[in-house]
Amino acid sequence: MLLAVIAACEIGFWVLLAAGLATRYLLRLPKAGLVLLAAVPLVDVVMLVAGVIDIHRGGEPSFKHSLAAIFIGVSVGFGHQTLKWADKWAAHFMGGAPRPVKPPKRGPERARRERAGWYHHLLAYVVGVGIMIGLGLLSGQGYDAALAPAWTWTIVLVIDAIVSFSYSFERTEADQQQREKQSA
Numbered sequence: 001m002l003l004a005v006i007a008a009c010e011i012g013f014w015v016l017l018a019a020g021l022a023t024r025y026l027l028r029l030p031k032a033g034l035v036l037l038a039a040v041p042l043v044d045v046v047m048l049v050a051g052v053i054d055i056h057r058g059g060e061p062s063f064k065h066s067l068a069a070i071f072i073g074v075s076v077g078f079g080h081q082t083l084k085w086a087d088k089w090a091a092h093f094m095g096g097a098p099r100p101v102k103p104p105k106r107g108p109e110r111a112r113r114e115r116a117g118w119y120h121h122l123l124a125y126v127v128g129v130g131i132m133i134g135l136g137l138l139s140g141q142g143y144d145a146a147l148a149p150a151w152t153w154t155i156v157l158v159i160d161a162i163v164s165f166s167y168s169f170e171r172t173e174a175d176q177q178q179r180e181k182q183s184a
Helices: 002-025 030-038 042-056 063-095 107-139 144-169 173-183
Strands: none
Touching (some): 002 030, 002 042, 042 063, 042 107, 063 107
16 A cells, blocks of 8 residues: 555655646746645655554554655756756746756866765765664664665665765866876
């Protein structure tokens, strides 16, 4: 039952997002579109409530609870960023706005964006793992089963940190030219 709710919530997320953007730009009803977009986080509330109800009714913490926690964590960590990104592109394609500016491929701005992305990932991780622990404690059966995917997620988070922060140490062309002048 919980897996069906998770699937319905994920579909609901994208349906509400698409409906909100279409209402905002195609139907030119910005306030109605904003209401639909504001309803997107409610999908996570439904998923969380479904997980809590399942545990409260005697469900054993398992991967399905972890999956719900991961989806909620990712939604909290990256949801606002995803909505902003989708809104910019919808404004371009459906509303006639200029094409969104591509992020730089190098330099300090790229490094800043990569670090910010990792901070979003860290927030998603903290929220997701916190929900896993909470559901495990609520069950009274422990949280070992619910936390099983957290170990893999921890490895991914560490790799993401290494990659994201490595951009902070990348040399720009201006730095390279200055070093060449100093050595000449």
